[in-house]
Amino acid sequence: xxxRSARSNPLALAxxxxxxxxxxxxYEMAQTLRARAKxxxxxxxxxxxYGVVEALEKRQLIRARETVRAGRRPExxxxxITDAGLxxxxxxxxxxxxxxTKEYLQFEAALSLLPALPPDEALAALKQRRESLxxxxxxxxxxxxxxxxxxxxxxxxxxxxxxQALRRAExxxxxRLEKDIESGELSGLDQWRSWYxxxxxxxxxxxxxxxxxxxxxxxxxSITS
Amino acid sequence: xxxRSARSNPLALAxxxxxxxxxxxxYEMAQTLRARAKxxxxxxxxxxxYGVVEALEKRQLIRARETVRAGRRPExxxxxITDAGLxxxxxxxxxxxxxxTKEYLQFEAALSLLPALPPDEALAALKQRRESLxxxxxxxxxxxxxxxxxxxxxxxxxxxxxxQALRRAExxxxxRLEKDIESGELSGLDQWRSWYxxxxxxxxxxxxxxxxxxxxxxxxxSITS
DNA sequence: ACCCAAATACTCCTTGACGAGTAATCGTGA
DNA sequence: TCACGATTACTCGTCAAGGAGTATTTGGGT
Numbered sequence: 001x002x003x004r005s006a007r008s009n010p011l012a013l014a015x016x017x018x019x020x021x022x023x024x025x026x027y028e029m030a031q032t033l034r035a036r037a038k039x040x041x042x043x044x045x046x047x048x049x050y051g052v053v054e055a056l057e058k059r060q061l062i063r064a065r066e067t068v069r070a071g072r073r074p075e076x077x078x079x080x081i082t083d084a085g086l087x088x089x090x091x092x093x094x095x096x097x098x099x100x101t102k103e104y105l106q107f108e109a110a111l112s113l114l115p116a117l118p119p120d121e122a123l124a125a126l127k128q129r130r131e132s133l134x135x136x137x138x139x140x141x142x143x144x145x146x147x148x149x150x151x152x153x154x155x156x157x158x159x160x161x162x163x164q165a166l167r168r169a170e171x172x173x174x175x176r177l178e179k180d181i182e183s184g185e186l187s188g189l190d191q192w193r194s195w196y197x198x199x200x201x202x203x204x205x206x207x208x209x210x211x212x213x214x215x216x217x218x219x220x221x222s223i224t225s
Numbered sequence: 226x227x228x229r230s231a232r233s234n235p236l237a238l239a240x241x242x243x244x245x246x247x248x249x250x251x252y253e254m255a256q257t258l259r260a261r262a263k264x265x266x267x268x269x270x271x272x273x274x275y276g277v278v279e280a281l282e283k284r285q286l287i288r289a290r291e292t293v294r295a296g297r298r299p300e301x302x303x304x305x306i307t308d309a310g311l312x313x314x315x316x317x318x319x320x321x322x323x324x325x326t327k328e329y330l331q332f333e334a335a336l337s338l339l340p341a342l343p344p345d346e347a348l349a350a351l352k353q354r355r356e357s358l359x360x361x362x363x364x365x366x367x368x369x370x371x372x373x374x375x376x377x378x379x380x381x382x383x384x385x386x387x388x389q390a391l392r393r394a395e396x397x398x399x400x401r402l403e404k405d406i407e408s409g410e411l412s413g414l415d416q417w418r419s420w421y422x423x424x425x426x427x428x429x430x431x432x433x434x435x436x437x438x439x440x441x442x443x444x445x446x447s448i449t450s
Numbered sequence: 451a452c453c454c455a456a457a458t459a460c461t462c463c464t465t466g467a468c469g470a471g472t473a474a475t476c477g478t479g480a
Numbered sequence: 481t482c483a484c485g486a487t488t489a490c491t492c493g494t495c496a497a498g499g500a501g502t503a504t505t506t507g508g509g510t
Binding site: 126 | 238241242268328331357393402411413
């Protein structure tokens with residue numbers, strides 16, 4: 001079985017897809033990925049790239065084909081994909097598409113700690129986020145339209161369409177939350193206000209004494225489940 | 226100035242918010258965060274926790290108040306938040322809410338490499354994802370309803386509402402993509418099919434020779450920008 | 451009275467990400 | 481023609497994340 005940890009870095013998958021096209025040396029992979037704007041979707045830097053390539057070679061998913069030296073410049077090692085590499089690539093990519101994975105988003109973390117901020121500060125920050133999102137969405141729309149105008153098929157811009165869809169959903173969510181705070185409709189708002197009212201500070205987390213339905217009682221040894 | 230790198234791990238922020246309520250030792254912070262289901266939103270494990278706490282102490286955002294020893298068990302060091310810590314907490318949390326950050330999502334990576342899979346395999350994987358998403362959304366809906374029924378205010382479940390909104394948007398996107406591939410409406414589909422047709426393999430990335438509008442020509446030295 | 455599982459409260463070590471650094475060569479404008 | 485900045489192609493050191501391990505104690509059943 002392929003160990004789970006080996007599939008942690010998507011950059012390795014990107015390397016495999018590069019070598020699917022033709023043999024390359026690592027630096028050329030980086031150029032190729034950059035030229036196709038993959039670095040917008042996949043973390044890519046030299047420090048990791050060479051490490052990832054070595055790991056793939058150790059796992060026999062790629063093999064060094066030749067090493068060329070032009071003048072006295074550092075030698076380029078050209079890699080090619082193996083049969084096992086082809087299989088691993090298809091399998092990994094299929095899995096990545098088929099199975100949603102838990103992601104730890106910054107904004108999710110922020111929302112989960114939001115009560116640690118006074119309501120008015122939280123509201124101000126939310127307004128800023130809304131504006132930033134509006135700008136970002138407009139820019140992304142423009143970029144997609146430009147790509148379309150240049151004749152780039154949608155097939156090669158699926159990831160930006162997806163990100164755009166997520167951003168729009170986030171904007172709607174932020175708009176709704178902002179309104180619900182301002183209108184006082186959000187339940188728990190009274191408690192929240194009272195913690196920061198002069199002379200308040202009583203009653204912190206009266207809610208937390210109850211059992212929280214979202215928490216599963218499994219996983220005794222591991223903390224993260 | 227607070228160095229950017231110091232704000233990389235949201236677990237540190239969670240620690241600060243714990244100590245905002247009352248002094249605690251690290252293990253108790255973990256219990257508290259777990260009891261409130263924060264580990265669903267914030268990566269939490271002991272290995273990181275103690276390192277993060279040490280770093281916060283070094284930055285003078287928290288300080289050790291006392292160390293107690295019960296019997297011969299390992300001693301517990303109880304920490305409290307400092308004034309600088311209070312300020313850092315509010316500032317960091319505000320920033321996290323106000324400024325959207327670039328996230329590298331697994332599915333985004335997968336979509337950006339999708340052409341490396343034959344169209345029919347891609348389609349099969351997408352169908353699987355759709356089903357998984359439908360199930361997950363239903364489960365989350367149930368959990369949120371249960372929490373509501375138990376009287377937990379919305380304020381303390383904002384993060385799951387947000388995740389739910391993202392999942393729904395993703396489901397809609399996947400449904401649309403599936404349909405556009407099946408109906409043949411997706412532009413580039415003909416090229417895609419031809420690469421995997423028997424005798425095909427010609428014309429890989431004819432599109433890539435053009436300048437890609439999504440790629441910004443900045444950042445010469447750094448690869449990731 | 452005793453046994454075993456779970457909880458308490460950490461420690462340690464391996465991996466791996468990341469960014470800065472390096473050294474040679476190529477292009478280009480004055 | 482020649483300086484100088486960009487490009488090519490990688491290397492190295494640091495630092496943090498994460499999981500597995502450890503030693504003690506409490507609790508619950510028989």
